[in-house]
Amino acid sequence: MVKGIGVVVIGRNEGLRLERCLASLAGRADKVVYVDSGSTDGSPARAAALGVEVLALDMTLPFTAARARNEGFACLQKHLPSVRHVQFVDGDCEVNADWLAKAQVFLDAHPQVAVVCGRRRERFPQHSVYNLLCDLEWDTPLGEAKACGGDALMRVDAFVAVAGYRPELIAGEEPELCVRLRAAGWKVWRLGAEMTLHDAAMTRFGQWWRRSLRAGYAYAEGASLHGAPPERHWLRESRRAWLWGLGIPLSIVLVSMLLGPWWLLLLLIYPLQAARLARRGGRSARENWLQAVFLVLGKFPEMFGQVKFWLNKFAAGKPVLIEYK
Incomplete structure (x- = not known):
């Protein structure tokens, strides 16, 4: 003992x-x-x-x-x-x-x-x-x-x-x-x-999605508490969620509506980002690609988690646990 x-x-x-x-x-x-x-x-x-x-x-x-x-x-x-x-x-x-x-x-x-x-x-x-x-x-x-x-x-x-x-x-x-x-x-x-x-x-995609949404919520709350210098706690993670989960896709859709559907090809930035991350991995090819694809995909539930936090904060909502199992 x-x-x-x-x-x-x-x-x-x-x-x-x-x-x-x-x-x-x-x-x-x-x-x-x-x-x-x-x-x-x-x-x-x-x-x-x-x-x-x-x-x-x-x-x-x-x-x-x-x-x-x-x-x-x-x-x-x-x-x-x-x-x-x-x-x-x-x-x-x-x-x-x-x-x-x-x-x-x-x-x-x-x-x-x-x-x-x-x-x-x-x-x-x-x-x-x-x-x-x-x-x-x-x-x-x-x-x-x-x-x-x-x-x-x-x-x-x-x-x-x-x-x-x-x-x-x-x-x-x-x-x-x-x-x-x-x-x-x-x-x-x-x-x-x-x-x-x-x-x-x-074992289910929905569990992974809710777990990622919870992470996004945590990033938002952490940045709200300690995002100021010198700590900048989870500020980068929060900004990435907003950029990749909302900013980029919304901008591409708006541009395609104004200038034509060919601009939707800009959405290829997502598989290109996954490929870039996979090349940086130090594990097997399968593990590198799996982690890269889900890191990119995860920005969408993380963005929804950010939204959930700020809605709760500004609407004085009661935080509710986000459980995945």
């Missing part, structure tokens, strides 16, 4: 995935808290049977993953006041047996680092194109990073100092937290060590 580490797992109706997640943590931390957000598949009972502390969220209040993590952390601190490091894990992930020990050693050796994450992989990348795309997405550069994902080991003192996650964010809460940590002088680091196996369970 790694001393001084607590784990917060969040989930809803994860079934066997949750069992794998909790089993992978058995005997590896001082305390594990499972935060359930209204499961109907018996997840709380399954977690309790494995000896895990279960916290059932009050679902009459607006739910976000950020709120679930914050409340799980508060529960963890209550039961384990001596906790120094907290591992946040999504309930559809299995934690590598060596990860917690390696990550804690790194934090102990690097006092300026507040967050350390490792290699997240898809459990079944061969089951669908969309699972494979997730696996490619998780393969990010090693070393000092700007942000982490939902799975990461954090220094408790740093997490508390910035008041944890913003509970109102419906997406993109981890990078936003990292923005505030880095502004406070902390660093975020990504190791090459295996960290988690993730089960996206995406």
